[in-house]
Amino acid sequence: MIDKxxxxxxxxxxxxxxxxxxxxxxxxxxxxxxxxxxxxxxxVTKVTQGPFITPDYSFCLRxxxxxxxxxxxxxxxxxxxxIFALVKQKLMQVEGDLHPFxxxxxYFKDLLAxxxxxxxxxxxx
Amino acid sequence: xxxxxxxxxxPILGRYxxxxxxxxxxxxYVEEAGQGIPLLCLHTAGADTRQYRGLMNDERVTxxxxxxxxxxxxxxxxxxxxGWQDREYQLTAPDYVQVILDVVGALKLDKPVVMGCSIGGRxxxxxxxxxxxxxxxxxxxxxxxxxxxxxxxxxxxxxxxHGGMVCAGVVSGLVAPTAPTHExxxxxxxxxxxxxxxxxxxxxFYTTADGDIRDKLGQIDIKRCxxxxxxxxxxxxxxxxxxxxxxxxxxxxxxxxxxLGHFPMSEDPEKFIGYLLPVLEKIKGL
Numbered sequence: 001m002i003d004k005x006x007x008x009x010x011x012x013x014x015x016x017x018x019x020x021x022x023x024x025x026x027x028x029x030x031x032x033x034x035x036x037x038x039x040x041x042x043x044v045t046k047v048t049q050g051p052f053i054t055p056d057y058s059f060c061l062r063x064x065x066x067x068x069x070x071x072x073x074x075x076x077x078x079x080x081x082x083i084f085a086l087v088k089q090k091l092m093q094v095e096g097d098l099h100p101f102x103x104x105x106x107y108f109k110d111l112l113a114x115x116x117x118x119x120x121x122x123x124x125x
Numbered sequence: 126x127x128x129x130x131x132x133x134x135x136p137i138l139g140r141y142x143x144x145x146x147x148x149x150x151x152x153x154y155v156e157e158a159g160q161g162i163p164l165l166c167l168h169t170a171g172a173d174t175r176q177y178r179g180l181m182n183d184e185r186v187t188x189x190x191x192x193x194x195x196x197x198x199x200x201x202x203x204x205x206x207x208g209w210q211d212r213e214y215q216l217t218a219p220d221y222v223q224v225i226l227d228v229v230g231a232l233k234l235d236k237p238v239v240m241g242c243s244i245g246g247r248x249x250x251x252x253x254x255x256x257x258x259x260x261x262x263x264x265x266x267x268x269x270x271x272x273x274x275x276x277x278x279x280x281x282x283x284x285x286x287h288g289g290m291v292c293a294g295v296v297s298g299l300v301a302p303t304a305p306t307h308e309x310x311x312x313x314x315x316x317x318x319x320x321x322x323x324x325x326x327x328x329x330f331y332t333t334a335d336g337d338i339r340d341k342l343g344q345i346d347i348k349r350c351x352x353x354x355x356x357x358x359x360x361x362x363x364x365x366x367x368x369x370x371x372x373x374x375x376x377x378x379x380x381x382x383x384x385l386g387h388f389p390m391s392e393d394p395e396k397f398i399g400y401l402l403p404v405l406e407k408i409k410g411l
Contacts, residue, residue, distance in 0.1 A: 075302060078359050082298020085361040088275040102280045103287070105294025 001072050001115040002028055002035050006044035008114040015114075016042035019107035024100040027060035028112075030068050034060075042107070059096035061112070067091045072115040083109055137181045139174075139202075144231045146198060146206075146224055153228070154202035155195040159187025162261065162409065163237035165229065166194040167245030169267075169388060170216075170331060171292055171324025172315045173201025176242070179394020185402060189409055190238075195228055197221075199323050214326035218336050221248050222255060229259070238408055240264035243363060243387060244331050249352070250338050250345065250371070257350035262408045264353045264401075265377075267360050267387050269367035270339045274332040282322035289317035292324045299387035301359040312391040342374040351411060352377040353404045357385030380404075 009015055019042030028035050034050035036057055063071075063086060070080040079085055086092035094101065101108055139156035146153070156174055158181035166177045174194035181192050196203035199214050225248065229237060238261050241249045246268035253263050280291055293313040300309045316324065330336040345352060354377050356368040365381050372379035382389055382400045389397035 079361055081302050081359060082361070084276065084295065084298050088361055098277075098280070099285070102291055102294075103285070105291055106297060109294065109297060 001068070001118065002030070002037075003047065004115050004118045005037065005111065006047050008117055009111050010043045012114070015107065015110050018042065019104055019111070022100060022104050022107060024058045025056065026096075026101070026108075027055060027057045029060055029062040031065050033065075039111075044111075057096065059094060059098055059101045061092060061094050063092040071113075074116050076116075083112060135178075135182055136187065137178070141202075142195070142228075142231060144227060146227055147220055149206040151198050151206055152204045153195055153198065155193065155228075155232070156181070157191060157193040158182070159190050159192050161189040161191055163232075163234040164190040164192050164405075165225075165234065165237045165239045166192060166390075167225070167239065167241030167248065168194065168196070168200070169243040169245065170327030171200075171296075171319040172312075172388075172391075173203075173319075175201070175315055176312070176388060176391035178391075179398065180390055180401075183394070183398050186398065186405065190405060193232065193234070193237075197224065197327075199320055199326070205320070214320075214322055216244070216327045216330040218248070218251055218330055221330060222251055225252065226256065226259070236261040238262045238264065240266065242266035242390065244327050244336075246363060247331065247336055247338065250342070251336075253345045253347075253350055253352050253375075254338065254341050257346060260350050262351040262353065262411060264355070264404060265368075265371070266389060267356050267363040267368075268354055268371055269363035270342055270371060271337045272332055272362060274328065278325050278328055278332070281325040281328075288321045288324075289319065292316045292319055296387070299360060299362055300392045301357060301384055301386035303384045304386065304392040308392050308394065312388050315391070342371060345375045345377075347375055347377050351408070353407075354379040355382055355389070355400055355404070356380075357382045357387060357389050359384075359386040362387055 022039045022042055025036055025038045036048045037044055038046035070076055136158045137156050142153045142155050168176045173196045177194045180186050199205040239249055246265040249263040249265045282288055293316040296316055297313055354368050354372055356365050358381055368379050380400055386392055
């Protein structure tokens, strides 16, 4: 799923515009599998799969594979529709320097949810 | 070509009410539509009366109910009190109750129905405890007796983060994923327009011991003042489980609203009204 994020985000002009002031590298952790995503001017310009020895990033979103898979369903079950729903239930941790995340919250919420579109397309085939 | 419509006015009429609240003069925005049983509607934290636009424009509601909503001080088109620039806004349970009672008094409403959502859904529980004789019935939308903050609220009001955008970002996931796109973004727009620190100030009531009513739920007597509860299935702030907990303690009838989230009247008015009409019908017969 994570490998689809760059293509889907960069093809969405509206989303890229919303993130036009974002310049950061953040991490998505699925169980112990970590991925770094570099974001510049709203586009995901580099995706690097771990493991890492000294990863350099601003913030990390960490959850189990089971949780991410539910979150990425085209219509997630109640309680799995939003990052903050997961945080509230202590199913996800958002850690590190949260400034880029909170200052661009609508952008990052949409970026993190774009894999839902992939599932929709696959299901439609 | 998109279809063209004749210009038209909605039946909603808005005015500014001058009154003393909490010992200070206030200029309060009040709007209403319809006639019949007064139904006073309370908006969510950091929002305003526009959340009830669907209700006020629906003749099935306004044929029998005088639907009234006001922007809390600091919210929407209501002004903050003079001197606001020297203090931080913070809503408390006693102040919130007093404002509602004073507005009811100023508008000379005789035993109105009060319906509130989220913080409004919480305060109707306080009204049920403290002033059951003053109301014909109470309706709690997205009512929870208590809510714990699950993120650092200081993000909501700091100069290096756009307040409107972060408030909308925080609440965006509370809208049901199935809500109509234009109603979702209308709802978020209201949050984007909120004054600095207002949403955060409301959450003081919502997330601290100040508004916590868990220990007093047993005092609610639905025979003295009927209480109706409705909660959207996708609301992860005021959950279905929280509503059912209130229902169990009080005996109040509870409805789970499928396909709705934390802002039912604003995110999908049509669907919400479908759930509300049977409740209004019951209240009419009381």
